[in-house]
Amino acid sequence: MDPSLTGRNAGLDTLRALAIVLVFTNHYILFVSGGPTFGWFGEIGWTGVDLFFALSGYLIGNQILGGIRRQQGTGGECFSLARFYARRLLRTLPNFYVVLALYALWPYFRGNLVLPPLWKFLTFTQNIALVPGTAFSHAWSLCVEEQFYFLLPAVALAIAACRRSLLLAWLTVAGALLAGMAIRSYLWTHHVGPEEQGGFNYYTLIYYSSLCRFDELVAGVALALLKNHHAGIWTRITSFGNWTLAAGAALLALTWTLFLEDHYGYAMTVVGYPMLGLSFSLLLVAALSPGSLLQRLRVPGAASIALWSYAIYLTHKTLCVLLRAPLQDAGWGPDSWQAIVLMSAASILAGWLLHLLVETPFMKLRDRFVPGNFSRPAAPAGAVA
DSSP: OOGGGTTOOHHHHHHHHHHHHHHHHHHHIIIIIOSOTTHHHHHTTTHHHHHHHHHHHHHHHHHHHHHHHHHHHHOOSOOOHHHHHHHHHHHHHHHHHHHHHHHHHOHHHHTTOOOOOHHHHHTTOTTTTOOTTOTTGGGHHHHHHHHHHHHHHHHHHHHHTSTTHHHHHHHHHHHHHHHHHHHHHHHIIIIITGGGTTSHHIIIIIITOGGGSOHHHHHHHHHHHHHHHOHHHHHHHGGGHHHHHHHHHHHHHHHHHHHHHHTTSHHIIIIIHHHHHHHHHHHHHHHTSTTOHHHHOOOTTHHHHHHHHHHHHHHHHHHHHHHHHHHHHTTOOTTSHHHHHHHHHHHHHHHHHHIIIIIHHHHHHHHHHSOOGGGOOOOOTTOOO
C-alpha cells in the first residue's frame, strides 16, 4: 500500500525503521553471534531503544499537549485521562500479552533462561532491579515507556491547571533532564565506579532504570511542547529541515563515537543520554519539516518495517536465538550471510503475523469503542499517532 494513502510520515517511518534495525543488530551480536558481526553499527545498536523513546515521547506528548491546548482554547470537552489510557493500553497490551504468554506457557520458547515473576511484567515493573540475562529481558524498555505514559498525562494536566503553566512546563522539562544526570552521576559514583563498568550494577541500577533512561522521552515531549505552544518558533525551525538533519546526524555521529570509546565511563553515563536525546530531537524536527530530505525520502520497505516494529521488537530476540542451532547444523553459522538473511526474514515475518493477527484487530476495536479525545475522526489502522 502506498504510505501516502495511510497518512503516514515517511521521515518518522524511516527513523522508526532505523530504530528497530539498530536494536536487531545489537541483539544479534550479543545473543546470537557473540562477535562483531555488524561492526560498530551493531555495537552502538542499543541506542535504537533511545530512538524509540524519542519518537514515543514526541508522538504521545503531541497527543496530550495538543488535546489540552484545544481544551483550553475552546473551553469545551475536557481531556479524558480514562480515554487516553484505554487507547494506549489497547495499543500496547495485546501484542505484549501474547508474547508474554509464549514465555510463560511454552518452556521451549524461553530456553534455559529464568522468567522473572509474572506480576512484574503485568505491573510494568520488570525493569526495576532487573537481572541481566533473564527471559524476556528486553521488555524493560516497554516498562519504561508505560511508566512514563501513565505519569505524563497527569503531570501535564496538573501543570496546565497552574498559573504561568507554560513557564512551569519548560522548567519541568529542564528539571527532569538535570535530575536524570544527577541520579546517574550519584549511582555511577557510589555503586558502579571505574572497576565495574559494564557490570551487573551498571545495567541493573542505571541502564534498565526508569529514573536514568527517560532523557529521550522528555526530549520528545519538549518537541511536542514547542510545536503546540510556540507555533512561530516551530514554523521557523521546521523551515530549515535539511540543516537540522545535518546537525542531528553530525551530533549523533559524535555521540556514537564517544559511546563506542567509553560506553560505561562517568562522562558518557551522565551526559551521553541527553546528547542522544538532542541528536534524535534534531532528526525528528527534520522528519517533521515540510520538504526536507528526510521527509521526502521514501526508503523501500521502511513504512512496513515501521508499522510492524513493535511486534518485531517483542519477538525477534528469542526467535533468532532459537534459529541459531538449526541453522548452524545446516552449515550456516551466525556470521554467514545466509543465517543473517534468514533470521532477519523470520523476524520480519513473525512481526507481520503478530501485527496482523493480534495488533490490527485490537486497533480496530479501539477505534470503534474508544474514540479519541475530542471525537476526532478515526485514523487508518497503523497511522502515525
